[in-house]
Amino acid sequence: MRFVANTDALIIDLTENGGGYSPTDSYLGSYFFDEESVLWSSSYTxxxxxxxxxxxxxxxGGERYLNKPVFILVSxxxxxxGEQFAYCMKHFNKAKIVGQTSAxxxxxxxxxxVNDNFMIQLPLTHNIHPVTKTDWEGTGVIPNINTNSNSQAIKTAHLNALNIQIESLKKQTIVGPILKRYNKIKAEINNH
Structure with a gap:
């Protein structure tokens, strides 16, 4: 997070993320909140x-990433x-989700x-997000911006980040290089 602290926008790619272990998600999510502790999620067993x-x-450890655009790519x-991180960030209005609906x-x-020969797999816990009061089981994390592929998702998020930057810089005189990159990525998306 120290490495990306001075960026204008952040894109987090979770398109191939198969999961992990808590509290990795809430620790990473902490960088997008101020120092006050916030209920990230609950789990009922x-x-x-x-x-x-x-x-x-x-x-x-490091600087928090506050009041800057964040995009999370999912597939x-x-x-x-990986879904929990995206779901929580989306519903706390800390990030826009881009891509395809998650698993x-x-x-x-x-x-x-069951006996010496059989075992069954049963769901024993479910998550409860403090805003939605539910989770993403069976529905997945639904993107704010839908795309058809992972390559389109990264370009779409980049285009949106540049668009936010352009709008911010319109009041200034250094829009040229950013506008050139914006138009290049927009043309790549339109060609697909």
Whole structure:
């Protein structure tokens, strides 16, 4: 995050992210909130009836990335914790999601032994986002901006980031180089 702290916009590519382990998502998400801890998500476990909560971190290593455009790329191959990060960032209005609807794997599973020969896989936990009061199980993370491919998603996010930059710079006189890149990427998208 120190490396990208001075950028004008950020694109996070989760199109091939198959998941991971908490609290990786809430730690990364903490960079997009101020120091006050915020409820990131909750997880209800059916067998115990317990609800665990996950919050953003007050202390992070490096500078926070505040009040700048963030785009998260997702695809049907984005899964589990990758989806949770995208879902939380979208519904906290911290990022725009670009790409195709993700896999829809929100519920935690476990294997239950039926007998010596068989096991079954059952969902035991489900996530609860503090804003939506639900999760992305079965529906996936639905993009703000739909694209047909991962290559189109990156170009679309880049184009949107440049568009925001152009609008910001219209009040200044150094729009030329940015406008040239913007038109090049726009032409590439239109050619597909």
């Amino acid at each position: 059916r067998p115990t009836g317990e609800t665990e909560t996950e919050h953003t971190f007050k202390d992070v 049907e191959r984005t899964f589990s914790l 829809g794997a929100a519920h935690g599973i476990d294997y239950i032994e």
